[in-house]
Amino acid sequence: MLQSFDDLLSQLRPIAPHSRVLDTSLEEGVESFAEAIRKIPEVTIDQLAELIRKHPNWVPFLALCAGLTLEQLKNALQIHFGTAGWYRLAQRQARELITFLDQEYGLTAAVVADRTRVWTLAHVLKERLLWSRQRGVRSTASGRSLEDIVEGVLRHLGFQYEMRTMFRGRTETAPCDFAIPAGGSQAQIVGAAKGFDSTGSKLSDAVREVERMAQVRRPTQYVYVIVDGVGWRRRQSDLKRLWALFERGEIDGLYTMSHLDDFKADIEAASRRLSIIS
Template sequence: MADDSPELLGYLTRLQRLTAHIDPTADSPQATAIRQAGASLDALPTIDAVVMTDWVKDQPRDVYTLGLAVGLSQEKLKNLLKAEFGTASWAKAATDDAEALVAWLDSEFGLLDALAAQRNRTYAFGDILAARGTSRQTASSAGVAGRLIEDAIEAIVKDLGLPYEMRGRFVGRNGDTGPADLAIPSMASALIAVACKGFDSTGSKLTAAVSEVTEMANVRFAHQYILAVVDGIGWLSRMGDFRRMYALAETRRIDGLYALADLDRFRVDLETAARRHGLLS
């Protein structure tokens, strides 16, 4: 980091944690639903294709717990269902053809053997810790962090009285489009496009965030303003990605880069851009 500019290093000091610590023992509606589905599976007299097909027909909304039993996250299960059954909804797949769904889960992931081996088993504390250590307990935190930034930006836009549209693809040069978390006045006729990228955890999603903002810069018209609000302590573990993001602003490929601590400056810059485009008198 010795070669980083004082401005970049100063930005790093303004990054903040966006998500609260999650108590792994705390209850939640989702945890309750999983426990109830697990108890229902425990109560089955036996495990075979016929019994599981009937269970899936009776409880189509609980099919994702079968994914958990074979080690599939909800997101991965959705993607696999989309490829196999043409829908990301496990409830719809179960309603359309419960028998085929059970057969697929068994042939691809060994569902019946997994259930037979795991249900009614007594688990030690070490088993619980192992499950937490090898799962994505905070997988939803990235969405929470991103939405926190979106909400803050949306509040500023509303306070200024600007027309806007949330989450889509704005139209740029030659009809090409780029991703935007907020566009003013709309995605189809964007004059200002804003990216909101907040991460407390690390991983490839930060690289993807840089790619999205780069795509915004690549398709923009000269008169379009591109602003990015980037925060979260996850960036501290992905300095290569952060430097690429910062370089977009440093080389003026985007018009502004802001941490949440910089929202006063963001508001001033947004208002200035809006006035230049005649959106504010």
């Protein structure tokens, strides 16, 4: 069970699938980086560490080999090293940085595969197609991923439920990501699943949605909120608004994916109190 806002903050983890989108601001220097990689006799942690120690600005290029965007790289480093400053890490902890990327994202194997691949027009078109699709979906991918995880929990527990619907509270309606046993006036337990690995106004929109749920709920309705994703780390003011709702008792539970067992226990207990299950 979450004990404090700092506890909540420390539990946030990445949830979005890795993408291979090249940040346009990093285009300069790609050719020099690629040539240096080609000349390495053998791709090892030590060789790559020496490379970024001499050229710290090449860290994002290595991250791209492992399937990380610049934002995902920063978020991963923030969690593991306590700083998103990849340039200074490359200067001071080059081997630790490369070891982390290798253990978590298979960096050395990815570099070996990329530098030995013979690129054809088909390869280029596939990469561009992937890039174009991910531009449109990456802002929602993590949110939908968390919704799918929550739906899996509800299905496993055997509840009747409705996903991505509206529910009726005292006199008004509000959106919710799940409702038990159904949406509309039948909703007795409602919830939100808000997962973001990137930042932006969508996090504020998510908070407003939860605030709306808390505002219109009937006294007999339960409201549960599951959040995760490292995007919340950069929007702590929004996350604090959710924590404040929980502290004031305006929502009945606040969880991350690390606390899904608590979520399961709480909705089961609420369902028994509401006679949804016996």
